[in-house]
Amino acid sequence: MASVNYYTPEGLQRLKDELQELKIRGRAKAAEDLREARDKGDLSENAEYDAAKDAQGLPELKISKLEEVVGNARVIDDTNMDVTKVLILSKVKLKNLKNNMVLDYLLVAEEEANLAAGKISVKSPIGKGLLGKSAGDTAEITVPAGKLQFQILEVSR
Incomplete structure (x- = not known):
């Protein structure tokens, strides 16, 4: 199935x-x-x-x-989704704690992902690591290049 x-x-x-x-x-x-x-x-x-x-x-x-x-x-009907947590269709502003770079991403379905447009898949390592987190949380995410730490600055729709 x-x-x-x-x-x-x-x-x-x-x-x-x-x-x-x-x-x-x-x-x-x-x-x-x-x-x-x-x-x-x-x-x-x-x-x-x-x-x-x-x-x-x-x-x-x-x-x-x-x-x-x-x-x-x-x-996706995002009208009843919790806007304080990172979910699919969340706009997330992150700060990479290693280099202090600020990134903006929109979490989308795998087929809609387009890094150049700032859209990352919820099934990607970063997307998975952000799901369920809130503004102010720190996410430690394992990617092929190693471990990254991001502070979630803002979550919106």
Whole structure:
């Protein structure tokens, strides 16, 4: 059984748009590639046809996986969430206690993570280490480079 994942309305819409794009353009391109390869002659010795036939399964696999993800997706209703604790969709201002650097992150679902945009996954080491903490708390988080300590300066929505 697949696990339920929580998304922002925008994140879920992006997944649905990607799924629709694959169903329409992805399938059409795979079919066109197969048709072109078939038109090139003897199928028993046509490596391009074999490759196109194999490649046709890739969009179908991705469509299947995306349908499962979208089917198990839930939109987050943050109206009743505790705004004093770090949860998914929390905006968190952190201070790295080692170098005094201040960072701002938004905790999001794994598929919506984008470090350049300041969005980190709740499943990342830092995201996991921050969950449930409040402003003023210190979080010691183990990352691949070692242990980091962050002071949580602010939590908001």
